[in-house]
Amino acid sequence: MDSSSYNPQQISCKFIVFVILFTLLELSSSISSESCLNPSSSKVIIAGNSTILSANRTFELGFFNTNDESKWYLGVWYASIPTPTYVWVANRETPLSSRDASSFEIDGGRLRVKDNRDSRCDVVWESGGGKLEAEGDVKLQEDGDLVVIDARGVVMWRSFDFPADTFLPGMNLTVGQTLTSWKSSNDPAPGKYSLRLRPPDYGEVELLVDNTQTYWSSGVWTGNIFSGVPEMTLPYIYKFYFTDPFTETATFGYTETMTQQKPLTRFNIDSSGKIKQYTWSAQTESWNMFWSEPENPCRVYGLCGDLGFCNAKSMVNPCKCLDGFQPFDGVGWGDGDFSGGCRRDGYDTCSDNDKFEETTGDVTFDSEKFESFSGGRTDCERKCLSNCSCIALSHNPKTNSCKNYFGKLLNLGNSSSDLGKIQDSLNIRVHKSVAGRKIKAKTIILISTITSFLAISSIAIIGFIILRNNRIKRKKLEEESIFPVTNLKVFSYKELHAATNGFSQQLGHGGFGAVFSGKVDSTLVAVKRLERPGGGEKEFRAEVCTIGNIQHVNLVRLIGFCSEESHRLLVYDYMANGPLSFYLKNNGGRNLDWDARFRIAIGTARGIAYLHEECRNCIIHCDIKPENILLDRDFSAKVSDFGLAKLIGRDFSRVLATMRGTWGYVAPEWISGVAITTKADVYSYGMTLLEILGGRRNVEGPPPEGGGGGCGSNEKWYFPPWAARRITEGDVAAVVDERLAGGYNMEEVERVGLVAVWCIQDEEATRPTMGMVVKMLEGVVEVAVPPPPKLLQALVSGESFRGVGGNSQNDTVSRASDES
Ligand SMILES: *[C@@H]1O[C@H](CO)[C@@H](O)[C@H](O)[C@H]1NC(C)=O
Ligand SMILES: *[C@@H]1O[C@H](CO)[C@@H](O)[C@H](O)[C@H]1NC(C)=O
Ligand SMILES: *[C@@H]1O[C@H](CO)[C@@H](O)[C@H](O)[C@H]1NC(C)=O
Ligand SMILES: *[C@@H]1O[C@H](CO)[C@@H](O)[C@H](O)[C@H]1NC(C)=O
Ligand SMILES: *[C@@H]1O[C@H](CO)[C@@H](O)[C@H](O)[C@H]1NC(C)=O
Numbered sequence: 001m002d003s004s005s006y007n008p009q010q011i012s013c014k015f016i017v018f019v020i021l022f023t024l025l026e027l028s029s030s031i032s033s034e035s036c037l038n039p040s041s042s043k044v045i046i047a048g049n050s051t052i053l054s055a056n057r058t059f060e061l062g063f064f065n066t067n068d069e070s071k072w073y074l075g076v077w078y079a080s081i082p083t084p085t086y087v088w089v090a091n092r093e094t095p096l097s098s099r100d101a102s103s104f105e106i107d108g109g110r111l112r113v114k115d116n117r118d119s120r121c122d123v124v125w126e127s128g129g130g131k132l133e134a135e136g137d138v139k140l141q142e143d144g145d146l147v148v149i150d151a152r153g154v155v156m157w158r159s160f161d162f163p164a165d166t167f168l169p170g171m172n173l174t175v176g177q178t179l180t181s182w183k184s185s186n187d188p189a190p191g192k193y194s195l196r197l198r199p200p201d202y203g204e205v206e207l208l209v210d211n212t213q214t215y216w217s218s219g220v221w222t223g224n225i226f227s228g229v230p231e232m233t234l235p236y237i238y239k240f241y242f243t244d245p246f247t248e249t250a251t252f253g254y255t256e257t258m259t260q261q262k263p264l265t266r267f268n269i270d271s272s273g274k275i276k277q278y279t280w281s282a283q284t285e286s287w288n289m290f291w292s293e294p295e296n297p298c299r300v301y302g303l304c305g306d307l308g309f310c311n312a313k314s315m316v317n318p319c320k321c322l323d324g325f326q327p328f329d330g331v332g333w334g335d336g337d338f339s340g341g342c343r344r345d346g347y348d349t350c351s352d353n354d355k356f357e358e359t360t361g362d363v364t365f366d367s368e369k370f371e372s373f374s375g376g377r378t379d380c381e382r383k384c385l386s387n388c389s390c391i392a393l394s395h396n397p398k399t400n401s402c403k404n405y406f407g408k409l410l411n412l413g414n415s416s417s418d419l420g421k422i423q424d425s426l427n428i429r430v431h432k433s434v435a436g437r438k439i440k441a442k443t444i445i446l447i448s449t450i451t452s453f454l455a456i457s458s459i460a461i462i463g464f465i466i467l468r469n470n471r472i473k474r475k476k477l478e479e480e481s482i483f484p485v486t487n488l489k490v491f492s493y494k495e496l497h498a499a500t501n502g503f504s505q506q507l508g509h510g511g512f513g514a515v516f517s518g519k520v521d522s523t524l525v526a527v528k529r530l531e532r533p534g535g536g537e538k539e540f541r542a543e544v545c546t547i548g549n550i551q552h553v554n555l556v557r558l559i560g561f562c563s564e565e566s567h568r569l570l571v572y573d574y575m576a577n578g579p580l581s582f583y584l585k586n587n588g589g590r591n592l593d594w595d596a597r598f599r600i601a602i603g604t605a606r607g608i609a610y611l612h613e614e615c616r617n618c619i620i621h622c623d624i625k626p627e628n629i630l631l632d633r634d635f636s637a638k639v640s641d642f643g644l645a646k647l648i649g650r651d652f653s654r655v656l657a658t659m660r661g662t663w664g665y666v667a668p669e670w671i672s673g674v675a676i677t678t679k680a681d682v683y684s685y686g687m688t689l690l691e692i693l694g695g696r697r698n699v700e701g702p703p704p705e706g707g708g709g710g711c712g713s714n715e716k717w718y719f720p721p722w723a724a725r726r727i728t729e730g731d732v733a734a735v736v737d738e739r740l741a742g743g744y745n746m747e748e749v750e751r752v753g754l755v756a757v758w759c760i761q762d763e764e765a766t767r768p769t770m771g772m773v774v775k776m777l778e779g780v781v782e783v784a785v786p787p788p789p790k791l792l793q794a795l796v797s798g799e800s801f802r803g804v805g806g807n808s809q810n811d812t813v814s815r816a817s818d819e820s
Helices: 007-035 328-336 377-385 434-482 491-500 535-547 592-612 676-693 719-728 746-759 769-776 790-796 811-819
Strands: 043-047 060-062 073-078 086-089 102-107 110-115 122-126 137-142 144-150 155-158 172-174 179-184 187-197 205-209 213-217 236-241 252-254 265-269 274-282 284-295 307-311 319-322 325-326 342-344 355-358 363-374 390-396 401-414 422-424 427-430 506-511 513-520 523-530 558-564 567-573 629-630 636-640
Touching: 043 060, 060 137, 102 535, 172 187, 179 325, 187 265, 213 746, 319 325, 319 377, 325 328, 377 390, 491 513, 491 523, 491 558, 491 629, 523 629, 535 558, 592 629, 592 676, 592 746, 592 769, 676 719, 676 746, 676 769, 719 746, 719 790, 746 769
Parallel strands: 307 401
Antiparallel strands: 043 102, 060 073, 073 086, 102 110, 110 122, 137 144, 144 155, 172 252, 179 187, 187 205, 205 213, 236 252, 265 274, 274 284, 307 319, 325 342, 355 427, 363 401, 363 422, 390 401, 390 427, 506 513, 513 523, 523 567, 558 567, 629 636
C-alpha cells in the first residue's frame, strides 16, 4: 500500500530505460549526420509553407503553430473548417523554430522532420516502425491517415498506427497503443493523460494518468458495446467494432454509419484528461460535443495537483487553492493546466512554528504516505512540525488517534464529491501568519494593480481622446438603431451586486451560468450571470434586445440587463415555484397533480410554438428540458433561456454536456452534424413530456450494474424507449408516475403519451410542428397511434446488456490501486 517505499525493481527499470534512451540518442545523431551528407537518398515530401491535401480536401498535412510563431509542428488538420483542429502531430516534443527552413522527407528508410537552418539538417523527428523504401509514395488519405505505400501498393507505414490525442473513424486501437493528451491546449507535447486497451484482459478501454493510475474505464465489451457506455447502442452516427476482444490481438475502432455526406467527427483526449466526442456543425460553425467521460471533472486523477481543491460544481474552473496557498504555476493554472498544484503563499516550505488550519467539513483526499499513532492533539502537531515533509494531520479526540500526512495531497475535495480514498477532517499545515499575510498579500496586489492601472489608464486616456469623437457619434447611432421599442432596463454592475446581496443567494446553475435571486424596487427578480459570453458588447446588446422584444404568457420575461466590462448579466422575472425539474422524483422533488402537469405541458408547448412560429425571427431554443421550464406562483409554465444559445457564442457543447445521456436526449439529426431546425426542439419537448408523464428523469444514473438493480429496473434506466413502446402498445398507465395513484384523466394522459411519441420520431418530417402539438394536446385534432421510434429501440433490444459485469466507479478505483 505504501507507494513511496523502496522498490529495487523500479530502479533497475529506470536504469535500463536510461541505457536505451542513451543508445537511441547516439543512434539518431549518427543518422542525422549521415543523411545530411547523403542528400540523394532522401525525397522531400513537403517543405516550408507547402502542404498536402487529401483527395476531397478534408484533411491537410503541413507545418503549423498553435499561438507561438517560434514553435512549428508537422501535423494533420481539417482543411475544410475555420477552427484549427489538429488530429495528428509528428514532432510533438521537438518544435521547429521556423517554418521556412523545415522539411518533411522520406530518408534513410524513415519519415523525417528536419530543421535545415544554416544547412544543419537536424532530424527533430523520425517515424517508428519498420524501414521504408525510398521510393515509397506518401499520401494523405481522405480519412486523415498519412500513409507510405510501396511500389506494390502495400501500406508500409501509417500515422493511424502512431496516434496523438485524436481517435478518428477508421482508426484502430490495438494492444500496446496509446492515445496521449496534449500537455495544454497550445502545447502538443504528450500530457499526463492517455487512453489504451486495459491490460491484462484487453476487453475494455481505460483512461490513465502518468501511464499508471486508471481514473476511468469503459466497462467490459458485451458483444456490441462497452457495459459502462450504453450510448454506444444508439446507431445515430457510429458503428463500433471490437475484433478479438480479451486477446493480445484485440482491435477496437469505429466507422460512421452514413456512407454519403459523412459528418466530421472525432474522439479526443483533452489536456484536462477527459475523453470527448465531437461532431462538426456547419450550421453553427463549431464542434459540438455530445459525449464526454468522466462526467465529473474532479474524477480526473490528480487534476488539481498537490493541495489543489477540486469542486465539480464550478463550471469555469474546478480547481482552487485553499486559503494561505496559491497556484504553483499561475500561468498554467490560467490555461487550465492545474497539475502543478498549490504552494504556500510566499516561498517558504516549512517552519517549526507553523499552524494547522482546519478545512471546513470532512474532505476526501489521497495521500502519498501517512503515519498513524495514538496521542493527543499537541503530540500530533509536534510530531508533524518536526518533519518538513509532513503537510497535514487529522486528529480524532474521541479515539485519541492521530494521522500525519507526508508528501503530496492529491484529489482533495468536499466529502460529497467522493474523490479520494481517505475521508477525514483535515488540518493543513500553514504558515503561522497566514491571516496577517493574506491581508498583506492583498494590499500588495492592490498597490501593483493601482500602479499598472495608472500606466494603462494614461495610455487609455490618450487613445480615448483620439477615439472619443468617433465613439460618441457611433454610439448614438447604435443606441438608436438597437433600442427601437424595448422597454428593457439597463442596470449597472453595482446595482445588481447590491440587488442580489453580493450574489449570495444562488437559485441554480445552468449551461449558461449561475442564477441568483435579488430584489429590484422591492420586487423579486432572478439575475443570470453569463459565463464566458461570446461576442462583443454590440452583439450582446443586439441579442438582448431581440430577447426583450419577445413577450408571451408562457415565456419568462426579460426585465433588463447589464453589460459592463466583462460582466454580462440578464435580469428576469422571478418564478416563485422554480424549475419543473424540482418536481421529478429523482431529484427528490415534490409531487404535482395531474391537472398542474397537463397545464404545464400545454403552456410549455404554447411558449415554444410562439418562439417557432409567431416571432418575427424564428428562434430555435436548442435546450428544451425541465430545468428550463419555470413555474410561476400559480404553477403556470414559462420557458426560460430562449435566445441564449446565440449569446454564449457558438459553443453549444457546454449546454449539451451538462447531462448524462445527451445522446438519447437531443434529436439524432443534431448529433449527425446536419443542420437543425425547429423540429429539434420538438424532439426535446417530446422527451420532456415523457418526464412530466413519468414524473422522473429519462436517464437514471449509470446503466444497471451486474445483478444490482432488481426486477424491471434494467430496462427502465433509460426511460424513453421503454415508455414509447408501452404507449404505442396502448399501456400508457404503466408509464404514468405512480405518485399520482391513478388520480388523472385517462383521456388526457393518453393524448400526452401519444404526442410525446410523435415528437420523438427519428425523422424530422414525421414529427409534428409545435403549433400542431398544441392542437393535439388541446384535443382540437385527433391523435393517431405513432410507430415506436426505431433508433431509440436499439437501446432496449436486450442484446446490449448481455454479460454486464461489475463496473461501479469504486470497482474501477480499487482495481487501479491494486495494480499500482
Ligand atoms: C510560401 O513561401 C513563399 C516563399 O517562401 C512565398 O513566395 C509564398 O507566397 C508563400 N505561400 C503562401 C501561401 O504563404
Ligand atoms: C470524393 O468525393 C466524391 C464525390 O463526392 C466521391 O465520389 C469520392 O468517392 C470521394 N473520394 C474519396 C477518396 O473519398
Ligand atoms: C482496423 O482493424 C480492422 C479489423 O481488424 C481492419 O479490417 C482494418 O484494416 C484496420 N484498419 C487500419 C487502419 O489498420
Ligand atoms: C520525514 O518523514 C518522511 C516520511 O515519513 C521520512 O521519510 C523522513 O525521513 C522524515 N525526515 C526526518 C528528518 O525525520
Ligand atoms: C465544502 O462543502 C461545505 C458544505 O457544502 C462548504 O461549507 C465548504 O466551504 C466546502 N469547502 C470548500 C473548501 O469549498
